[in-house]
Amino acid sequence: TPAAGLEGELLYVGAGGEADYADKDARGKIVLAELSYSPPRPEKTRIATANGAIGLILVNWGDDDNPSVPQGTVKPVWGNPTVDNLHLMPNLPAVGIPRLHGVPLRELCKQGTVRARIVSDADRLWKTLHQPHAHLGAGLGNHFLLLADHMDSWGGGATDNTSGNAVTLEVARVLADHKSELRRDIQVAFWQAHENGIMEGSTWFVDHYWDEIDQGQIGYINIDSPGMKHATRYEATLSPEFWTMHEEVMPAALGYVTAPKRLEKTGDQSFFGVGVPAISGRMEFSKELLERWHGAILGPWYQSVDDTMEVADKEVLAQDIRISTAYAWTLATRPVLPYDFRPNARILRETLAGYAKVADDTLGLAATIDLAKTFEQKAAAVYDRATALQRRFETGAAGGAQDDEAEAVNDAMRQISRTVIPVLGSVVGRYGQDTYGLSALKRWIPALAQVDQLAGKDPLSGDHQLWWGKLVRERNRVTDAVRTLNDLAAAIAE
Numbered sequence: 134t135p136a137a138g139l140e141g142e143l144l145y146v147g148a149g150g151e152a153d154y155a156d157k158d159a160r161g162k163i164v165l166a167e168l169s170y171s172p173p174r175p176e177k178t179r180i181a182t183a184n185g186a187i188g189l190i191l192v193n194w195g196d197d198d199n200p201s202v203p204q205g206t207v208k209p210v211w212g213n214p215t216v217d218n219l220h221l222m223p224n225l226p227a228v229g230i231p232r233l234h235g236v237p238l239r240e241l242c243k244q245g246t247v248r249a250r251i252v253s254d255a256d257r258l259w260k261t262l263h264q265p266h267a268h269l270g271a272g273l274g275n276h277f278l279l280l281a282d283h284m285d286s287w288g289g290g291a292t293d294n295t296s297g298n299a300v301t302l303e304v305a306r307v308l309a310d311h312k313s314e315l316r317r318d319i320q321v322a323f324w325q326a327h328e329n330g331i332m333e334g335s336t337w338f339v340d341h342y343w344d345e346i347d348q349g350q351i352g353y354i355n356i357d358s359p360g361m362k363h364a365t366r367y368e369a370t371l372s373p374e375f376w377t378m379h380e381e382v383m384p385a386a387l388g389y390v391t392a393p394k395r396l397e398k399t400g401d402q403s404f405f406g407v408g409v410p411a412i413s414g415r416m417e418f419s420k421e422l423l424e425r426w427h428g429a430i431l432g433p434w435y436q437s438v439d440d441t442m443e444v445a446d447k448e449v450l451a452q453d454i455r456i457s458t459a460y461a462w463t464l465a466t467r468p469v470l471p472y473d474f475r476p477n478a479r480i481l482r483e484t485l486a487g488y489a490k491v492a493d494d495t496l497g498l499a500a501t502i503d504l505a506k507t508f509e510q511k512a513a514a515v516y517d518r519a520t521a522l523q524r525r526f527e528t529g530a531a532g533g534a535q536d537d538e539a540e541a542v543n544d545a546m547r548q549i550s551r552t553v554i555p556v557l558g559s560v561v562g563r564y565g566q567d568t569y570g571l572s573a574l575k576r577w578i579p580a581l582a583q584v585d586q587l588a589g590k591d592p593l594s595g596d597h598q599l600w601w602g603k604l605v606r607e608r609n610r611v612t613d614a615v616r617t618l619n620d621l622a623a624a625i626a627e
Contacts, residue, residue, distance in 0.1 A: 134226045138252035139163070139188050145242040149177035149189075151572050160185030163249050165238060168194050168203055168229065169428050173399065175223075175331060176570030178207040182225050188251050189227040192235025195426050195433025203229035204287035204436045206329055211566035212336025212403070221568060226253045232427070262325040264334050269308060271315035271465070275349040276543075278464045279320045279409075280304055280457075281335070282356040283327030283401060289440035293431060296360035296445055296453075298323065304354075304458045308465065315465045317351060324401050328436070331569055335403040346407055351547060352464045353411040356457060357400050358431050360450030361415070362443075363422060367456055369414030370396040373476035373557070374550060378463060379412075381471075386459035387452060398558060398567060398574050405558045406565060408551035410472070412460055416449045468531070468539045469523040472546045474622070477553050478512035481505045481615065484557075484577040492584035495592055495601060496608050504615040511619060514626035519546065545625045549618060556580075556614045580607040 141163045147153040149166030164186045166177050174191060181189050193203040207227045210218050228251050230238075241247045265284070268277075282297035305321050326333035339346060352375075368391050369379055376393040383390045396413060398405050417430065426433055434440045463471055482505040489498040519542055525535060555563045560571065560579045573579040584604055590597035 134188075134251060134253050136252075138250040139226055140248060140250040141187055143190075143238065143242055143247040143249045144186075145239050146181075148172070149180060151180055154180065154184050157184075162186055163188035163190060163251060165190045165192065165235070165242060165249075167192050167427065170399065170430065170570070171428070172572060173570035174205055174207045174227075175209040175568065176572060178223050178225055178227060179209045179221070179568065180572075182223065186225065188249075189225055190235075190238075190249065190251060191227065191229045192239065193229060193232045193433070193437075194429035194435070195232050197232055197236050199232040199433045201434055201437040201439045202231050205229065206331055208331045209568040209570075211332050211569050212340075213330075213333050218568075222257070226251055228253050232433075262334070264325045264338075265321075265323045266338070267305075267321045269305070269312060269315075269319040269321070271308075271312045271319055272317040274317075274540075275345070276351050277318035277320050277349055278351055278461060279322065279353045280356070280461060281322040281324060281353070281401065283325075283334070284323040285325060285328045286440075287328050287436040288438045289434070291440050291442050291445045292361045292434075293358045293436060293440055294327075294356075296450055297356040297358060299450065300356045300359050300454050300457055303454050304356075304461050307458055308461060316468065317465050319461070319465060327401055332401055332403055332566075335401040336566055339403050339407060343407065346404070346409065347551065350404075350407075350409050351470055351543075353404050353409050354457060354460055354464075355401050355411060355413045356453075357413065357415065359415045359453035359457075360445050360447070361418070361432050362446040362449070363418055363432075364416035364446070364449050365419050366391060366417060367414060367452060368394060368417045369412060369456075370394045371412045371414075372396050372410035372550075372554060373480060374410050374472040374474050374553075375412060376476050377473035378460075378471040382459045382463055383456060386456045396558075399570070403566060405567070406555050406561070406563045408554040408563070410550050410554065414453075414456065416453055467523065468526040468536070469519050470543045470546055471523075472519070472550065473516050474512040474546075474549055474553065475509070475516055477557065478505070478509040480557060480577050481553070482509050485581075485611075488578070488581050488584045491588055492604075493587045493590075493592070495587065495597075496584065496605055498584075498608060501608060501612045501615060504612065504619060508615055508618045508622060511622035511626055515546065515549075515622050518542065518626055542625055545621055549621050552614050552617050552621065556611055562610070578611060581611065 144162040145165045148171050164181050168191045210221050282301045283294050324334035371393050379393045434444050485502045560567050573582040576582045586600040
């Protein structure tokens with residue numbers, strides 16, 4: 134802002150998502166929004182800018198008397214900007230305030246016109262950062278599992294993410310002690326510029342090591358904010374091909390199981406485009422506590438100076454370590470990769486069918502749906518063959534032709550992941566990075582999320598043609614991908 138600050142009328146917009154601006158005029162106003170991941174701060178900023186706001190105030194979560202001041206970035210661009218997306222860099226002044234102060238402001242907005250002045254100062258510059266990256270040197274081929282977490286923090290950083298650094302180091306130590314038993318190598322990275330830049334470190338890693346990742350990476354375990362005080366149950370978000378593995382591994386590691394959840398493109402999930410299946414989980418708070426804390430999934434102390442050792446819990450952290458080690462051990466030692474594409478195939482078919490109901494017939498989704506139905510059948514056959522092959526190893530058979538068969542099946546399944554993940558989870562596709570928290574990413578096959586724009590429009594009208602030209606190309610991309618999935622699956626199942 135200018136040195137004297139920026140003044141304007143204050144407009145309360147709830148969570149600050151696209152729907153929250155309905156029937157509201159934010160032009161020339163400072164908007165007041167709740168801190169949350171629905172949507173995350175960068176998407177709140179993008180949406181506020183698109184609606185003509187001149188400033189953004191974010192009210193911290195937690196109890197209504199929470200005095201913690203939230204820090205953090207509001208940059209939508211994922212990774213370093215390029216000449217193509219530099220225009221998306223934010224120019225909207227944004228500040229965070231304690232909930233203790235934000236709730237009274239919100240109530241004043243409900244009573245009538247409120248004016249506010251914000252004063253903010255921020256840097257935008259290029260820096261060279263040092264990012265630790267190690268190879269364990271296990272296994273015989275070029276296949277590897279990546280363990281990673283971010284090493285930078287706002288505020289105190291005890292649970293975000295010093296505790297994550299501890300989990301990664303401990304899991305790596307255990308795997309190193311059993312290096313000779315691993316079939317695949319382990320790589321470890323500590324991401325830079327996760328917080329103050331938005332995923333520059335992990336994005337640079339994907340861009341820089343693309344060939345190695347594409348040809349050899351079999352999974353990614355991202356560890357962020359484990360060991361939080363008051364957390365009671367482990368919850369995992371995973372790529373769908375890992376859901377079955379999760380339901381097998383978690384009971385053995387923790388003595389109970391929670392339903393797997395959809396992995397969203399948030400903290401350092403920079404591998405959606407290249408198509409690497411991933412896991413991100415942590416011990417989480419009870420539903421009752423989250424309701425009291427207004428959705429503070431990372432604690433009222435999140436990204437503030439109050440994130441100190443007093444809000445970390447060693448017993449909780451031990452559970453995060455156990456399950457993370459169990460995931461890593463399974464992925465690094467199983468002769469046949471524990472992928473199950475039946476959930477992916479079901480999601481693909483159901484999502485396409487749902488889109489077909491709200492679009493019109495001009496896109497030709499019926500043919501895509503037929504291909505998806507075929508893939509669903511073939512995905513079941515792939516699972517059956519992979520499971521049978523794994524059981525042969527478990528009964529003692531190994532070596533020679535069986536090892537070669539497992540390698541061929543694993544390579545083909547890895548190619549299925551490379552194809553299906555960007556279709557189910559990305560708008561920009563294989564070689565780009567979607568902006569942080571992009572609203573369309575809340576839906577599967579997000580490139581087709583706007584098919585409802587065709588409904589009710591005259592197919593010969595300009596409005597219909599504008600949307601059809603965009604959406605039919607996405608339909609073609611998805612259709613080609615599903616056709617490739619069928620070819621890959623058939624090669625395994627036959």
